[in-house]
Amino acid sequence: MPVFDRPLRHTLRLAAAAALSLACLSAQQAGAAPLPSAPAGTTATGRAALSPDRLADGVRGRDVARHLRAFQRIADAEGGNRGYNRPGFTRSVRYVAGKLAAAGYEVERQRVPYTDFDIAEERLSVRSGSGDGRRVPVLMTRFTPSTSAAGLDARVVALPRGRTGCTASDYDGVTARGAVVVLARDACGFGHQQQVAAQAGARAVVMYYPTPSPQNNYRLMGLPRENFVIPMGMVSQTDGERLARQAASDEGARVRLTLRGDDVRRTTVNVIAETRGGDPDDVVVMGGHLDSVPEAPGINDNGSTAATVLQTALELAPHQDRVRNKVRFMWWGAEELIDVGSGYYVDHLSPAERGRIAAVLNAELLAPSNYGRFVWDPGTGGSHRIAELFAGYFERRGLPFERQDPGAIGSDHLVFQAAGIPVGGLDGGNLQVKTPEQQARFGGTAGRMFDPCYHQPCDRLEAIDRTALDTNARALAWVLGELALKDGAVRGIRAAG
Structure with a gap:
């Protein structure tokens, strides 16, 4: 069963033959x-x-x-x-x-x-204002835009507690332009959250799925494709919350994010x-x-x-x-x-x-x-x-x-x-x-x-x-x-x- 933003609908073909008995x-x-x-x-x-x-x-x-x-x-x-x-x-x-x-x-x-959508590269590294860094496992959301081959180097920002990123007002007082925004998946739909982040000027979204198994990570499906306008990757809840805390406490925190994939027939x-x-x-x-x-x-x-x-x-x-x-x-x-x-x-x-x-x-x-x-x-x-x-x-x-x-x-x-x-x-x-x-x-x-x-x-x-x-x-x-x-x-x- 896939993890995606909303169900799709389709229609079908069958053949039949009768038996004498x-x-x-x-x-x-x-x-x-x-x-x-x-x-x-x-x-x-x-x-x-x-x-x-x-x-x-x-x-x-x-x-x-x-x-x-x-x-x-x-x-x-x-x-x-x-x-x-x-x-x-x-x-x-x-x-x-x-x-x-x-x-x-x-x-x-x-x-x-x-x-299909083949993923060529998915890498995320985080560094603090003091310069030390660490690698974080990230899963590119299928069918979403890619970064350049060199990736993007940007500030990382998180929203204040209680804000989901589902409305433009959630970004009041937050300088998201040019940044990578870290978000928790919300019921309003991760495609919608990504669009709101893009409208606030974000260059990419890193998202996590809050669950009672915080070490898990879930690859999402960016469908319908027109809803996804900036690169998006998933991390575990443990890594996402740690990244959000670092963004909130360290104005110099930055990420290098590389997410690249291509359509394949x-x-x-x-x-x-x-x-x-x-x-x-x-x-x-x-x-x-x-x-x-x-x-x-x-x-x-x-x-x-x-x-x-x-x-x-x-x-x-x-x-x-x-x-x-x-x-x-x-x-x-x-x-x-x-x-x-x-x-x-x-x-x-x-x-x-x-x-x-x-x-x-x-x-x-x-x-x-x-x-x-x-x-x-x-x-x-x-x-x-x-x-x-x-x-x-x-x-x-x-x-x-x-x-x-x-x-x-x-x-x-x-x-x-x-x-x-x-x-x-x-x-x-x-x-x-x-x-x-x-x-x-x-x-x-x-x-x-x-x-x-x-x-x-x-x-x-x-x-x-x-x-x-x-x-x-x-x-x-x-x-x-x-x-x-x-x-x-x-x-x-x-x-x-």
Whole structure:
């Protein structure tokens, strides 16, 4: 899941084919007598009949964890990440596609062209009025302007306590012209803060993200690009607050900041596999992004979902001719660059193809170490009907959850939602801080982020909460089973609009 200033919206493409065995399944589920040769609880081929509960039983946390171990091995072998533009992503694609093909699916790798941003140099050094200096790790915000190759040498200034940099009046009494301004990210939006700083005459912004994990640093995405007019880099909260204190106490404090990057045209892929059977006019999409940020292995974000989707597909594979509604499993590329793969897919759907998609299931960060359980629910329409399926599943099992608007999490479901397609899903929380009430509800520790390893090198297998992985993976598989195997759930979503 990317860190960016505001969600983007896109639109998409799908293909469908019907299977001859659909008629038999439809008759049986409508109440027709079973085939004489099939004992109760089995199909005509002798296999146990599939149900949502049976499907969920095959998507246990320990089953999903096998794929997470594979993703971790890939990241370890490829520089510590599975970044959307790195070999670790390519190897992840091979792993998923190979498992699907071995299970009997036809696998498509949809090529997706996109504009990447390669960072050539990011350096920050700070020196006091007395001349001593130190280096500070800095991450250039992607798609923002570069400094010159030599960098810029400038005074560093900080705003008085209580000022956020969200309004021009925050700079009253502050000489920002020609300076580098250090700011804490605020809810008004870091793009807006950067614009206000530029209007005050700042040459660049150095920003930090206040969190209960002050050593963390987060690379941001400068989109939409027109909002970003001066160079911008991110430092940890620890370094940012230290820099702000130095700026406030030492009028001679200066920085040398070098941030350089360039646009690069690349191609990523979406991995697509769908059931042979099922009504092609009622397609259920289950997906999750396969890439990580280049700074992390991405085992929770979003290997936890990618692995759950894969295990669900493998469990459904022997029954794929006998589903009522067609299921399309999808693994998106370059989500961390703001929904690139899913956006391309939606943009290239015809209106008719778009109308065949009855529902989209997506998820993010299913098993962070200080997890919550959030069901995406806009409160109305077909997406609300999907949320009710998740809610019913958790309520029957005594598992606590909270509802939140789907827009609270920026991810691939948003491009489908913008296209008018019902969406549903889960997340375990990321940068938000757990409240005492949420600690009482879910356990864990209040005052800490749900995922202290979000977009950090520690987003590894050992940071996964196995209980959260087990319960959330099963829930996703169960809801997929309801939509794939029963006609009533999809009819209800369609009727709700």
